[in-house]
Amino acid sequence: MPDNEVLKVIKEQGFKAFFDYASIGIIMVNSRLEILLANQFAGKIFGYESSELLGERIDILIPGRFHTAHESHREKYLINPQNRPMGLGEDLFGKRKDGSEFPVEISLGPYKLNGDVYIISFISDITVRKSNEDSIVKLNEELERKVLARTEDLDDAIKKLQRQVKETEAARVELTKSLDKEKELNTLKSRFVSMASHEFRTPLSTITSSAYLLQKYVTTEDQPKREKHLERIFTSVNTLNDILEDFLSVGKIEEGKTAVKYLELNIVDILQGLINQISPILKKNQNIVYVHHGPELINTDPALLKHIVINLISNAIKFSNENSTIEIKSINTDESWFLHIQDQGIGISETDQRNLYERFFRGNNASHIQGTGLGLHIVAKYVQLMKGEIVCHSMVDKGSEFVVSFPNKIVH
Numbered sequence: 402m403p404d405n406e407v408l409k410v411i412k413e414q415g416f417k418a419f420f421d422y423a424s425i426g427i428i429m430v431n432s433r434l435e436i437l438l439a440n441q442f443a444g445k446i447f448g449y450e451s452s453e454l455l456g457e458r459i460d461i462l463i464p465g466r467f468h469t470a471h472e473s474h475r476e477k478y479l480i481n482p483q484n485r486p487m488g489l490g491e492d493l494f495g496k497r498k499d500g501s502e503f504p505v506e507i508s509l510g511p512y513k514l515n516g517d518v519y520i521i522s523f524i525s526d527i528t529v530r531k532s533n534e535d536s537i538v539k540l541n542e543e544l545e546r547k548v549l550a551r552t553e554d555l556d557d558a559i560k561k562l563q564r565q566v567k568e569t570e571a572a573r574v575e576l577t578k579s580l581d582k583e584k585e586l587n588t589l590k591s592r593f594v595s596m597a598s599h600e601f602r603t604p605l606s607t608i609t610s611s612a613y614l615l616q617k618y619v620t621t622e623d624q625p626k627r628e629k630h631l632e633r634i635f636t637s638v639n640t641l642n643d644i645l646e647d648f649l650s651v652g653k654i655e656e657g658k659t660a661v662k663y664l665e666l667n668i669v670d671i672l673q674g675l676i677n678q679i680s681p682i683l684k685k686n687q688n689i690v691y692v693h694h695g696p697e698l699i700n701t702d703p704a705l706l707k708h709i710v711i712n713l714i715s716n717a718i719k720f721s722n723e724n725s726t727i728e729i730k731s732i733n734t735d736e737s738w739f740l741h742i743q744d745q746g747i748g749i750s751e752t753d754q755r756n757l758y759e760r761f762f763r764g765n766n767a768s769h770i771q772g773t774g775l776g777l778h779i780v781a782k783y784v785q786l787m788k789g790e791i792v793c794h795s796m797v798d799k800g801s802e803f804v805v806s807f808p809n810k811i812v813h
Contacts (some may be wrong), residue, residue: 413682420440421441421470423441423442424442424527425442425523425524425525426439426440426442426443426445426446426447426522426523426524426526427439427440427442427443427521427522427523428440428443428454428459428462428521428522428524428525429512429519429520429521429522430459430461430519430520430522431519432479432515432517432518432519432520433458434458434459434460434475435456435458435459436454436455436456436457436458436459437455437457437519439451439454439455442600443524444560446495446505446524446526447462447495447496447497447758447761448497448498448499449457449498453498455557459471459522461496462495462498463494463495463496463588464495464502466690467494468802474487477591477713478509478520480519480543482511482513482518482520482747483511484508484509484510484511485508485509486507486508486509487504487508487509487522489509492504493505493506493507495524495526495700503517503526503528503547504526504527504528504531505524505525505526506525506527507522507523507524507525508522508523509521509522509523510523510695521799524567526768550794569628578670581618591751611733612634618638621655622812629636632805644796652700654779654782654783654786659705659782659783659786659789661702661705661786662702662704663700663701664700664701664702664703665699665700665703666698666699666700666701666703667692667693667697667698667699668693668697668698668699668731668733668738669697669731670697671701671706671707671710672691672693672710672729672731673691675707675710675714676691676729678687678711679714679715679718682715683718684718684721684723684725685723685724685813686723686724686725687718687721687723687724687726688726688727689714689725689726689727689728689729690726690727691728691729691730691731692730692731693727693728693730693733694730694732695732695733696730696732696733698733699733699738699807699809700809701787701807702787705786705787708780708783709740709741709780709783709805710740712776712777712779713742713803714729714742714779715776716728716744716776716777717742717743717746717801718742718744719770720746720747720772720801721744721745721746721747721768721800722745722746723744725745726743726745727742727744728741728742728743728744729741729742729743730743733809734808735809736808736809737806737807737809738806738807738809739804739805739806740804740805740806741802741803741804741809742801742802742803743800743801743802743803744801745799745800745802746800747766747797747798748766748795748796748797748798748800748801749764749766749793749795749797749801750764750765750766750797752765753765753766753796754793757793758777758778758780758781758791760774760775760778761773761774761775761777762774762777762778766797784805784807787807788807788808789805789806789807789808790805790806791803791804791805792804792805
């Protein structure tokens with residue numbers, strides 16, 4: 402049907418008023434995309450008089466970059482014409498008479514007459530809506546940026562607070578440690594005063610009384626008595642010296658001034674020499690039995706080892722009765738070497754063994770025997786410095802055995 406007849410039919414069917422007064426742009430094209438009808442609102446949207454559009458191809462209202470795609474969409478639409486919005490999921494743009502572009506929203510509807518298909522387009526200028534949407538998007542983006550910035554600020558504040566909490570907790574822990582250390586020092590001072598007054602009293606009294614008696618022995622016949630009291634003075638002085646040496650050793654250990662210096666030495670020679678050195682303090686009919694198993698060369702610190710051995714043997718002598726035997730055994734293997742010192746003395750209770758290496762600790766059954774309570778503490782510290790271990794096996798009235806082990810492979 403000719404286009405003019407189509408327009409006549411449309412007008413006769415009463416569509417003219419709808420076209421003229423609709424508040425949406427309406428354009429009808431034929432299958433060749435030629436504009437047959439455009440209402441006043443459509444002309445206003447695109448900057449034309451509606452009459453200017455008649456007979457023109459719809460392409461004049463479409464930006465040039467979309468012409469090819471629009472032609473393809475037209476062909477597909479004519480194959481299956483139906484009512485639907487145009488450009489689903491895509492932004493659509495129209496072109497005004499002055500060449501400017503603007504966003505549009507278009508719905509398509511087919512109109513069939515005598516076998517021919519005509520396309521009616523309903524067009525809305527959505528510039529304002531798009532502007533509002535863009536403003537909302539920008540507002541949301543700005544809001545997201547502000548929220549993100551606030552979140553980052555909050556994260557920073559939380560991290561700062563966490564650091565402050567950690568620092569406060571660390572300061573509290575450090576203060577608690579300092580207070581505990583101060584309490585410990587006060588306790589140690591009290592123990593030291595108590596121990597010193599007790600341990601110093603006996604040798605000082607001996608020195609005083611012997612010195613007084615020496616003044617009385619002036620004749621040749623009194624020489625044996627003078628020698629006896631001189632020996633007592635020398636012994637008491639040595640006792641005081643040993644006590645002071647223990648104090649100095651503890652001080653050096655706690656200040657980290659005790660260094661380990663390894664040398665390759667003969668363990669049999671070392672132990673035999675130390676046994677000979679300490680033999681003069683053996684009680685009546687006490688004896689020491691020493692055996693060795695394995696290679697004789699070891700790596701050790703001779704000064705620290707001497708202190709360990711002398712202390713353990715002197716304890717074995719001190720806490721054992723007359724007519725007893727002290728057994729010493731050294732064993733050298735590929736990985737480690739061991740020192741066993743066993744006595745037949747008063748023994749140590751299980752309760753006391755838990756605190757055996759604490760400073761100033763004295764066993765309940767040893768309070769009547771002279772000692773500072775520092776010896777085993779120093780021994781344990783020296784063993785630790787030499788990467789070794791010390792173990793005590795003991796029963797009350799059955800004697801004690803101390804086993805010290807050291808690695809043969811030195812770890813510096």
